[in-house]
Amino acid sequence: MEFERHLREIVDTMSEGLLLVAADGGIVMVNESLARMAGFAAEELVGRSCRVLDCDVCERERGMGEGAWCRLFAEKSTQAKRCMIRRKDGSYLPVLKKQSLLRDASGAGLFAVETLTDLSELEGLDRKVEELSRLLCAEEGFHGMVGGSAALRRVFDLIERAAGSDAPVLLTGESGTGKELAARAIHDLGRRRGGPFVQLNCAALSESLLESELFGHAKGAFTGAHRHRQGRFEAADGGDLFLDEIGDAPPAIQVKLLRVLETKSFERVGESRSVRVDVRVVAATNRDLGRLVAEGRFREDLFFRVNVIPIRLPPLRERLEDLPALAEHFLRRLAGHAGRAVPAVTPEAMAMLVAHDWPGNVRELKSALEYAFVVTDAGPLEPRHLPPGLSRREVAAACPPRTPPGTVDGDERRQLVEALRRAGGNRSEAARLLGVSRGTILNRMRKYGVDSRHVLAF
Template structure:
């Protein structure tokens, strides 16, 4: 069957744009889909050079026919290359380009056929996703996922960039909720070990025996329940960075072992005496006054000097009030996107309350306050009455509050009772971390089965 008479019908019914060019790049044929894609009619484009479309995927030499004209005639084909062309109105159109060289029976190039698939809608969606990610991460008003336009935060950003290039241990000082983990991650992501592991350990969440096993690993039979050998966090972080949060809560016996890691770059698994070499950079963080702990004999001075080679201080929220509107609006955008609730901002009265409150729980407490307001606010703008009572009522707290929040036993029991014993929910209400609630329960000897009934 001779299909020659039907080729034009095939071309005209194709949904993808199709162009045929000679070995000098002159357009000799095109289909209706190409007319729609480029904005040119056949009469306007046939006979003109393909350079008129300004395709970003072409490598044109233009010094003769075939291989001397463009790279396509050298390679013989182009497979699914993403590029843009310029249409008749001068607008960029995103396309997927495929092309093949046409040859005669002697293997001489006659020209080429190109198909162009319009992906402008896909490119638009990709840009929307990029813009959304930028909004969620606050890239325009902060860096490394940390929000802040204040002078104090700009100084911190500069320090992070400088510190990340070093291999020296870093100690991040800052109150609970200021974002110390984000700072540690930023140091890792900007540093020379960015392609290697970043391992986090919350030192306050484990007792001494569990913490040592978590940090250094253990061998089978090292203690009751050790049914198999386990790799510790230091080994898992080999080649990368390890972040030891709440370093001030590490027991003295474990501090000695940490000192050995810093001095000798080796560990021993619990229950074993075989040293294992580890190459890690140690980043630590604390919300406590380590100088006071040293004076009380609760923290080793030699370890302090080892981890405090490069100190970084994360400013509390009350010392960068100009960042409160930014963080609040960022939280509103994020929660609105997740919940679908039509809340767009805060009233001037509510913002006045937010700026007047001392924020002992810092950024974490502010975001929790926004989540609280989303529950009460039906839509539109968050008003003062939608904020947590201690913020809406203008309740103040000592501006100098540092370190662990002061929680008396009776107040903690009452909050736990209201939250049905849920420690995470209680932490949000109190504006502190869950670890702080857990430690206070332990310190006060609170029984969640009997004391909060």
């Protein structure tokens, strides 16, 4: 028939990879899509064993063939399955494989027909959905980082400068200061924003599991390694890898991290073949790496490699002028999820928040406001709604008696209230009217217990 003369052209138009395998496992034909996915030329594959693709699922299927080359020739059909194939350059490619068997007139198997769909883009989208889920509703401020204090503005400037480089970045700061948001901002602002952003907490896994997560492993590398596994470095190729709590990485892992940073290559667990990657590392820790180096618990050479661009995230107690904006941000998010009005924060409650030391930083503030939002009703958020851990004594310490009118402080408070009323509660506009900075407005609001929402209510 006419179409048989054009069969090769037809199969080469397929976006899926097509593989024709003989009963002895030899490759009879591949289409252009399959060759491109595997990184081979078509003539490099035809005539070779299908083992050249090193599919992790096929390894098991061949063990169930009951004398045949693989299970497909014994059972005549198999279910579609996700698996990993190895490309010519040694990298892994996730695919969805579908198989069927061509038989002769007597029913004997002639060829296995396999179609492979590239799932790498889908897995990349899965990672993107996961990242966006973590950052949901963090669209305010500077890439989710809320505040306008001088300390935070310096951080924003460093992030923008770091984003323009491919040099490693080290984010330091106490737990809860927003290191993950900073790492994400560096990625989103940098030249690699079109590539993946992959992250891993180095303190969450044992040494063996951490090595496998970082570098991947080949099937059979250890007990339970039934499939190939792509590591985080390989997944981040062309993008950024965020290594959180790098100060907790075991010494053996530190050695391997140093090698990747210096050579841009690594070996998977259970393999001796090097895999090259193009990854920029953004590391973070809440520990003093300099002290760990002095104590011999962190490699000095690795410290110098990751500490090329250091950025310190200030604790909340060093930028208390950002607290009102943070409180408003979190309460608005909570109200949006619950379908309720955003509760006002009374001056006494705000003073109580400002007086607290916040050892857990922004994460602790968020938890405190979630608690308060749950226990408050439709009215304003008052001191009694805040968690018991925030001592009432902090209110007395933070709320000095109201200054009577006629004094210098009284005139300053009156001018502040009038400016906020004229500005419709906009602190930046109020600052312009008074000829001062926005930070001064926030400081005076805390000093005199002034809440812009209450100002507008009168």
